[in-house]
Amino acid sequence: MTLFKLLGDFVRRHWRAYILAALMLFAVALLTVWIPRRVGQLIDGLVNKSLSTDLLLWQLAGLVAMGLTIYFLRVGWRLQLFTAAYRLGIELRVQLYQKLAAQGPAFYHLQRTGDLMARGTNDIDAVEMAAGEAMLAGFDGSMTLILVLAMMTLGIDWRLAAVALLPFPLMAFGFWRLSRQVHQASTDSLERFSALNDHVQETLAGVRTLRALGLEGRNSKVLSGLAENAAKASLNEQRWEAAFEPVVGMTLTAASILTLSLGGYLVWHNQLSIGELTSFSMYLGQLIWPMFAAGWVLSLLERGKAAWARLDPLLSQPLTVDDYGVVESTPNGLLNFDAIEFTYPEQNHAALAGISLSLAAGQTLALVGPTGAGKSTLLRMLLRQYHPQSGTVRWNGINVEDYKLQQLRSAMSWVPQESFLFSASLAENIALIKPDATQTEIERVAKLAAVHDDILRLPQGYATPVGEKGVSLSGGQRQRVAIARALLSDAPLLLLDDALSAVDTQTETQILDHLRDTKQGRSMIIVSHRLSAVVDANHIAVLKNGKVVESGKHQELVELDGWYASQWRYQQLEASLEE
Numbered sequence: 001m002t003l004f005k006l007l008g009d010f011v012r013r014h015w016r017a018y019i020l021a022a023l024m025l026f027a028v029a030l031l032t033v034w035i036p037r038r039v040g041q042l043i044d045g046l047v048n049k050s051l052s053t054d055l056l057l058w059q060l061a062g063l064v065a066m067g068l069t070i071y072f073l074r075v076g077w078r079l080q081l082f083t084a085a086y087r088l089g090i091e092l093r094v095q096l097y098q099k100l101a102a103q104g105p106a107f108y109h110l111q112r113t114g115d116l117m118a119r120g121t122n123d124i125d126a127v128e129m130a131a132g133e134a135m136l137a138g139f140d141g142s143m144t145l146i147l148v149l150a151m152m153t154l155g156i157d158w159r160l161a162a163v164a165l166l167p168f169p170l171m172a173f174g175f176w177r178l179s180r181q182v183h184q185a186s187t188d189s190l191e192r193f194s195a196l197n198d199h200v201q202e203t204l205a206g207v208r209t210l211r212a213l214g215l216e217g218r219n220s221k222v223l224s225g226l227a228e229n230a231a232k233a234s235l236n237e238q239r240w241e242a243a244f245e246p247v248v249g250m251t252l253t254a255a256s257i258l259t260l261s262l263g264g265y266l267v268w269h270n271q272l273s274i275g276e277l278t279s280f281s282m283y284l285g286q287l288i289w290p291m292f293a294a295g296w297v298l299s300l301l302e303r304g305k306a307a308w309a310r311l312d313p314l315l316s317q318p319l320t321v322d323d324y325g326v327v328e329s330t331p332n333g334l335l336n337f338d339a340i341e342f343t344y345p346e347q348n349h350a351a352l353a354g355i356s357l358s359l360a361a362g363q364t365l366a367l368v369g370p371t372g373a374g375k376s377t378l379l380r381m382l383l384r385q386y387h388p389q390s391g392t393v394r395w396n397g398i399n400v401e402d403y404k405l406q407q408l409r410s411a412m413s414w415v416p417q418e419s420f421l422f423s424a425s426l427a428e429n430i431a432l433i434k435p436d437a438t439q440t441e442i443e444r445v446a447k448l449a450a451v452h453d454d455i456l457r458l459p460q461g462y463a464t465p466v467g468e469k470g471v472s473l474s475g476g477q478r479q480r481v482a483i484a485r486a487l488l489s490d491a492p493l494l495l496l497d498d499a500l501s502a503v504d505t506q507t508e509t510q511i512l513d514h515l516r517d518t519k520q521g522r523s524m525i526i527v528s529h530r531l532s533a534v535v536d537a538n539h540i541a542v543l544k545n546g547k548v549v550e551s552g553k554h555q556e557l558v559e560l561d562g563w564y565a566s567q568w569r570y571q572q573l574e575a576s577l578e579e
């Protein structure tokens with residue numbers, strides 16, 4: 001979609017606001033062109049001494065009233081147009097947010113957060129300006145231009161008007177050349193601002209790491225380079241925009257010289273009155289605004305076009321995970337991974353190389369294996385964050401891609417390796433997926449996740465603010481809050497992706513015991529590096545380089561004397577040394 005189509009559709013939907021603004025503009029333009037005419041007549045009246053003092057005062061009062069009316073109408077149309085333009089900004093931001101919220105990890109894999117933020121703020125502002133200020137100046141400028149030209153040609157002298165307009169085609173050519181430069185400079189400036197935004201966002205997110213490594217100095221040098229680039233690009237854009245002004249100035253000077261030459265000649269030969277020449281000169285002055293408006297509109301539109309060219313692909317990009325499933329029932333029952341193969345985008349080695357596994361309802365499947373073996377990736381196939389390149393995941397005999405995404409995801413409680421705490425109270429963070437949960441429910445799951453006592457020790461207990469604006473919790477506390485959050489859902493499948501890595505072995509055992517006791521038919525997939533967490537699993541699969549290399553129950557795997565057995569012995573030894 002082009003910017004003009006977007007604006008056209010928007011104006012059609014909000015036609016009332018635009019028509020009202022256009023009517024007010026028309027009234028203003030009429031009054032504006034009427035004033036020079038009245039002034040010219042007044043001057044001629046004064047020169048001929050045909051005006052009485054009373055009449056003169058009335059005429060002057062009339063001019064003041066016209067000025068005031070123009071003032072109020074200008075306020076009115078601005079309010080109409082800007083309100084409409086802000087609405088476009090809101091619509092685009094909501095649309096962008098919904099799109100970003102629906103996109104999967106494969107999309108974020110290729111996007112920079114700071115760039116996305118810049119598009120959601122700076123670029124949308126530029127489109128909003130095209131729908132507001134550019135429309136306003138465009139309407140107003142063209143209306144004034146038409147009426148002023150009509151008054152010049154029909155109301156005063158067409159020969160004078162024809163001569164005055166001679167330099168205008170040159171101005172149009174100059175504007176056309178400048179607008180192309182403004183487009184290029186705007187694109188450049190928006191991109192550099194994105195790069196700067198991205199750096200600031202990354203720096204703030206990783207500020208602790210940077211400080212710990214003593215990299216603030218180096219990082220601020222990079223920042224100053226990016227800030228300078230962004231400033232230079234913005235200055236370049238301003239420079240091209242400023243070039244519109246001298247073009248207008250030169251055109252007007254040329255037009256005035258031509259007007260005065262021919263006008264003087266006509267007055268000399270009594271074909272034009274002094275009052276008429278004065279009116280004409282005032283009209284010429286009134287052309288300044290339409291000319292500036294044209295330059296301004298062109299640069300706003302070019303900036304809007306450059307911004308839209310960055311926003312449109314984002315808004316029209318297909319979802320990386322399409323929700324084309326139709327099955328509305330909540331999945332439950334037997335879960336089957338059948339010959340799953342998957343390679344991440346832009347990677348040359350398979351993360352999953354033909355994995356087949358199954359999990360009966362109510363049972364626990366454990367995935368273990370060295371780092372990078374593909375354990376989390378297998379869960380991502382089930383969560384439908386990525387599509388397997390071949391093979392299928394079936395739940396209750398139905399391909400998970402055939403379930404409605406919402407239905408599928410609500411059947412799983414997922415605790416990722418790194419969970420996110422929002423800037424809210426601890427209670428609100430736990431009740432994230434069930435905001436109407438009672439305090440008793442919240443405390444019950446916090447006890448199951450063995451975090452209740454830790455929470456009570458915090459200054460405001462469950463009301464303690466956490467996340468970016470609150471107290472910092474330890475890694476282990478965060479993990480347990482995330483587990484409590486997951487337990488609040490009644491989902492039939494619980495996925496723990498290394499979700500206990502930061503808690504000590506004793507607490508881990510305590511949580512797993514709680515989970516086992518309150519399982520109530522819930523299935524579970526546990527990914528863990530610590531084998532003590534999986535000894536009770538109904539089935540354990542050892543993954544290596546995307547393949548299942550060993551599988552069975554704990555005792556069977558110990559007897560097999562492979563990777564699992566040696567890892568088990570090592571971890572047992574380590575645990576006994578720690579005691």
Ligand SMILES: Nc1ncnc2c1ncn2[C@@H]1O[C@H](COP(=O)(O)OP(=O)(O)OP(=O)(O)O)[C@@H](O)[C@H]1O
Nearest residue numbers: 109344345347351370371372373374375376377378
């Ligand atoms: N987003 C990604 N983009 C590209 N490659 C990835 C991505 N995530 C994982 N990989 C690669 O896929 C392979 C499997 O990774 P995965 O995270 O599934 O392993 P894992 O067994 O869960 O490891 P860990 O125990 O360290 O969490 C690894 O080679 C990893 O480098």
